[in-house]
Amino acid sequence: MARVGTGYEAARPxxxxxxxxxxxxxxxxxxxxxxxxxxxxxxxxxxxxxxRTNEEVAAILKVCRECSLPVIPFGAGTSVEGHVQAVRGxxxxxxxxMDQVLDLQIDDMDCRVQAGIRRLALNDHLEKHxxxxxxxxxxxxxxxxxxxxxxxxxxxxxxxxxxENILGLTCVLADGRIVRTGGRARKSSAGYxxxxxxxxxxxxxxxxxxxxxxxxxxxxxxxxxxxxFQDIKGSVETVIEILQSGxxxxxxxxxxxxxxxxxxxYARLNCPAAPTLFLEFHGSPxxxxxxxxxxxxxxxxxxxxxxxxxRERENREKLWHARHHAYxxxxxxxxxxxGWVSDVCVPISRLAECVxxxxxxxxxxxxxxxxLGHVGDGNFHAIFLVDPDDEAEMERARTATNxxxxxxxxxxxxxxxxxxxGIGKHKALLDQHGEGVxxxxxxxxxxxxxxxLNPGKVLQ
Amino acid sequence: MARVGTGYEAARPxxxxxxxxxxxxxxxxxxxxxxxxxxxxxxxxxxxxxxRTNEEVAAILKVCRECSLPVIPFGAGTSVEGHVQAVRGxxxxxxxxMDQVLDLQIDDMDCRVQAGIRRLALNDHLEKHxxxxxxxxxxxxxxxxxxxxxxxxxxxxxxxxxxENILGLTCVLADGRIVRTGGRARKSSAGYxxxxxxxxxxxxxxxxxxxxxxxxxxxxxxxxxxxxFQDIKGSVETVIEILQSGxxxxxxxxxxxxxxxxxxxYARLNCPAAPTLFLEFHGSPxxxxxxxxxxxxxxxxxxxxxxxxxRERENREKLWHARHHAYxxxxxxxxxxxGWVSDVCVPISRLAECVxxxxxxxxxxxxxxxxLGHVGDGNFHAIFLVDPDDEAEMERARTATNxxxxxxxxxxxxxxxxxxxGIGKHKALLDQHGEGVxxxxxxxxxxxxxxxLNPGKVLQ
Numbered sequence: 001m002a003r004v005g006t007g008y009e010a011a012r013p014x015x016x017x018x019x020x021x022x023x024x025x026x027x028x029x030x031x032x033x034x035x036x037x038x039x040x041x042x043x044x045x046x047x048x049x050x051x052r053t054n055e056e057v058a059a060i061l062k063v064c065r066e067c068s069l070p071v072i073p074f075g076a077g078t079s080v081e082g083h084v085q086a087v088r089g090x091x092x093x094x095x096x097x098m099d100q101v102l103d104l105q106i107d108d109m110d111c112r113v114q115a116g117i118r119r120l121a122l123n124d125h126l127e128k129h130x131x132x133x134x135x136x137x138x139x140x141x142x143x144x145x146x147x148x149x150x151x152x153x154x155x156x157x158x159x160x161x162x163x164e165n166i167l168g169l170t171c172v173l174a175d176g177r178i179v180r181t182g183g184r185a186r187k188s189s190a191g192y193x194x195x196x197x198x199x200x201x202x203x204x205x206x207x208x209x210x211x212x213x214x215x216x217x218x219x220x221x222x223x224x225x226x227x228x229f230q231d232i233k234g235s236v237e238t239v240i241e242i243l244q245s246g247x248x249x250x251x252x253x254x255x256x257x258x259x260x261x262x263x264x265x266y267a268r269l270n271c272p273a274a275p276t277l278f279l280e281f282h283g284s285p286x287x288x289x290x291x292x293x294x295x296x297x298x299x300x301x302x303x304x305x306x307x308x309x310x311r312e313r314e315n316r317e318k319l320w321h322a323r324h325h326a327y328x329x330x331x332x333x334x335x336x337x338x339g340w341v342s343d344v345c346v347p348i349s350r351l352a353e354c355v356x357x358x359x360x361x362x363x364x365x366x367x368x369x370x371x372l373g374h375v376g377d378g379n380f381h382a383i384f385l386v387d388p389d390d391e392a393e394m395e396r397a398r399t400a401t402n403x404x405x406x407x408x409x410x411x412x413x414x415x416x417x418x419x420x421x422g423i424g425k426h427k428a429l430l431d432q433h434g435e436g437v438x439x440x441x442x443x444x445x446x447x448x449x450x451x452x453l454n455p456g457k458v459l460q
Numbered sequence: 461m462a463r464v465g466t467g468y469e470a471a472r473p474x475x476x477x478x479x480x481x482x483x484x485x486x487x488x489x490x491x492x493x494x495x496x497x498x499x500x501x502x503x504x505x506x507x508x509x510x511x512r513t514n515e516e517v518a519a520i521l522k523v524c525r526e527c528s529l530p531v532i533p534f535g536a537g538t539s540v541e542g543h544v545q546a547v548r549g550x551x552x553x554x555x556x557x558m559d560q561v562l563d564l565q566i567d568d569m570d571c572r573v574q575a576g577i578r579r580l581a582l583n584d585h586l587e588k589h590x591x592x593x594x595x596x597x598x599x600x601x602x603x604x605x606x607x608x609x610x611x612x613x614x615x616x617x618x619x620x621x622x623x624e625n626i627l628g629l630t631c632v633l634a635d636g637r638i639v640r641t642g643g644r645a646r647k648s649s650a651g652y653x654x655x656x657x658x659x660x661x662x663x664x665x666x667x668x669x670x671x672x673x674x675x676x677x678x679x680x681x682x683x684x685x686x687x688x689f690q691d692i693k694g695s696v697e698t699v700i701e702i703l704q705s706g707x708x709x710x711x712x713x714x715x716x717x718x719x720x721x722x723x724x725x726y727a728r729l730n731c732p733a734a735p736t737l738f739l740e741f742h743g744s745p746x747x748x749x750x751x752x753x754x755x756x757x758x759x760x761x762x763x764x765x766x767x768x769x770x771r772e773r774e775n776r777e778k779l780w781h782a783r784h785h786a787y788x789x790x791x792x793x794x795x796x797x798x799g800w801v802s803d804v805c806v807p808i809s810r811l812a813e814c815v816x817x818x819x820x821x822x823x824x825x826x827x828x829x830x831x832l833g834h835v836g837d838g839n840f841h842a843i844f845l846v847d848p849d850d851e852a853e854m855e856r857a858r859t860a861t862n863x864x865x866x867x868x869x870x871x872x873x874x875x876x877x878x879x880x881x882g883i884g885k886h887k888a889l890l891d892q893h894g895e896g897v898x899x900x901x902x903x904x905x906x907x908x909x910x911x912x913l914n915p916g917k918v919l920q
Binding site for chain 2: 105106107108109110130149150152156160161163164173177178179180181183184185186187188189190191192193194196197199200201205216217218219220240243244245246248282283284286287290294345346347348349377378379408412413414415416417418419420421425428429432433434435436437438439440442443444445446447458459
């Protein structure tokens with residue numbers, strides 16, 4: 001590959017001819033495209049391009065390929081494993097100006113959007129039609145970014161990850177070809193599933209420019225509940241039995257004692273400082289009442305106390321506001337710190353053991369790292385509050401996260417339930433998939449032979 | 461590639477050394493592995509191997525690769541697009557002796573099985589634990605075959621296709637490497653989704669030998685309902701509103717007038733000969749009662765009549781027995797005929813139009829081809845009852861199915877909702893995915909550079 005500097009100098013006049021002032025090298029743009037929300041060190045691109053059409057993206061990629069210049073797709077910058085860092089320079093292709101709803105079909109409950117539209121803006125647009133995209137990673141991510149990282153979140157236990165809610169894509173490949181994968185049909189057996197191959201590939205196999213989404217009807221009724229437990233085990237056993245009973249719980253979140261302390265402070269709640277389940281039920285009024293009642297009965301069998309539920313929108317939103325802002329609440333425990341969010345996912349039968357052992361590690365290492373999790377999926381995060389300049393502390397956090405990963409793999413889990421590999425988990429990917437990583441490399445070589453697409457991410 | 465005959469003669473002693481008498485060239489084995497359940501002409505393999513372990517499969521593939529001999533994975537032979545036909549000779553690798561449940565985790569609601577286990581045997585095994593694999597393609601397919609073809613069926617509207625119910629695989633690659641994809645975690649963002657790439661690849665990218673399944677709790681209560689309509693349109697509009705209302709219907713099938721005539725005869729039912737919806741609801745007793753009631757109200761708004769529902773297992777099974785045997789019932793309409801089952805899937809808003817236009821084509825061509833569909837997915841089949849020796853009739857059927865495909869594509873649908881490409885839909889795949897097929901070819905070349913894996917299927 002040509003050296004990056006050389007590549008950019010050669011590409012610059014050609015890119016300017018393509019997008020004019022929508023090619024930026026302003027300090028602000030370079031800085032804001034140098035990093036995501038993770039603790040990983042920033043790495044600015046040579047320039048940021050703001051294309052408006054598929055064809056512009058294709059033309060940019062052709063130039064970059066000819067100039068051996070890396071291309072880093074950029075959505076909202078809310079990823080957490082360094083996905084958008086321009087670790088080898090190149091062009092950050094910011095899709096935020098491609099943010100239109102291209103097509104909405106109410107009867108089919110689907111829509112086609114440009115990749116740059118944000119999740120909340122899309123749901124605002126959909127609400128008046130009685131529809132929504134239920135996948136909720138917390139952050140106001142772009143839909144294209146959600147697709148590229150295989151996002152999931154609080155509602156996955158009921159509605160699946162973004163992977164289950166995408167029917168097709170438009171992608172620009174490394175050589176500038178524009179390919180439409182999938183389609184509008186609810187299912188298709190027409191050849192290899194290129195859509196699923198692109199989802200979660202973190203911009204390393206193509207640039208996603210359009211997304212065909214499957215939508216859900218807004219629930220007729222919603223109820224929310226909280227329930228506190230003496231220990232993590234009781235809360236996880238409750239969730240196992242809720243799932244085994246076939247109760248279609250829509251959200252199912254666990255916050256540990258320390259997270260609850262943080263949330264109480266931040267959201268001015270007065271919840272007990274104990275492991276707490278946040279539950280949400282969707283359905284008809286009768287159905288959500290029944291779901292809540294049965295879940296409450298199950299919780300009490302496992303020592304759950306203070307089961308509170310509400311169907312009032314205001315109270316419900318107050319509760320979930322607290323959960324949604326847990327990350328900021330937790331960061332407020334140590335002002336000025338970075339949040340190193342570690343993410344593993346295990347079979348749910350091992351979750352209590354995994355969380356408990358992780359908490360013991362954290363305590364032993366003298367770290368602050370509240371834990372919260374999408375417990376219905378067996379997925380949890382430890383949010384290590386660290387000072388990146390304190391190398392000893394960083395090393396202790398690194399050890400603790402590595403132990404989390406090793407423990408998860410030993411339990412049949414994954415090194416990342418939803419955050420991805422980025423630049424942070426190359427070794428973990430190898431530990432987890434071994435020979436599979438060689439297959440991934442072969443696919444990468446087939447799709448991007450010169451390696452211009454988001455180099456250094458997923459695969460080294 | 462070496463010529464097939466040469467390849468087999470070279471491979472034969474080596475394969476015998478590997479599997480001994482489990483390499484068969486008996487007339488019965490060659491004949492029963494020459495075809496699936498489709499009308500496509502039979503094509504016997506050179507021999508059939510019955511491996512018992514992953515390592516045996518790997519060793520067979522290494523020999524076949526070195527001898528440039530095609531490998532055709534064989535499950536239960538219930539596919540319908542010629543997936544198992546040995547169109548270029550080679551070794552049919554029959555996985556039926558790899559039929560064990562390797563691991564079952566009740567709390568996690570997952571299990572790992574060998575690929576050769578049949579769907580019904582697995583569900584028998586799971587029932588006593590209160591679990592099931594809900595994906596129901598009708599036929600008693602092998603789980604590996606369902607994985608390889610991306611099977612779906614009557615319950616997909618609620619539980620997804622097999623793709624959404626598989627967490628990981630063990631695959632043997634073209635060079636004999638054994639790779640485990642995915643895992644036991646409910647979700648993972650660890651690298652490219654090799655599992656999904658293999659699902660639906662019809663044995664052309666690897667041989668699936670083990671499947672890690674996500675299971676569902678057996679529903680506490682089930683109710684079934686039928687409802688007749690004056691026309692297809694009313695039935696489809698009913699389903700659209702059921703789905704938009706968020707009623708979690710578990711099965712949702714449409715049989716046209718001619719299918720109902722066939723089913724009445726065959727199952728000694730006395731249903732009206734009119735388009736009929738078969739519905740099934742899963743949940744708590746109160747929930748299924750509510751779902752049925754609300755669905756009945758919706759049906760009556762769209763001219764649905766005679767809404768009957770039952771929670772009695774016996775009556776329910778009688779109804780669904782009729783639906784499940786519709787294929788044989790339909791074939792009995794013309795004894796001795798072949799059933800050419802065409803399969804398309806469109807956005808549901810276009811379904812009534814697509815079915816109606818197809819029925820008009822069938823009538824105009826003087827063909828017998830009852831239609832039934834997984835209407836909640838927008839997926840339907842026309843079962844052309846043909847005499848393969850009557851070339852004029854075959855040509856009329858070909859024209860009608862091609863028009864079905866073209867119409868589906870024009871409506872934003874797919875050329876196959878669940879049956880796959882096999883050897884029957886190469887042109888349709890090109891029409892549908894264009895440049896995407898070039899990407900599929902690049903992936904195939906990366907995964908199977910010498911082209912030994914099920915050659916002629918999916919890609920020509």
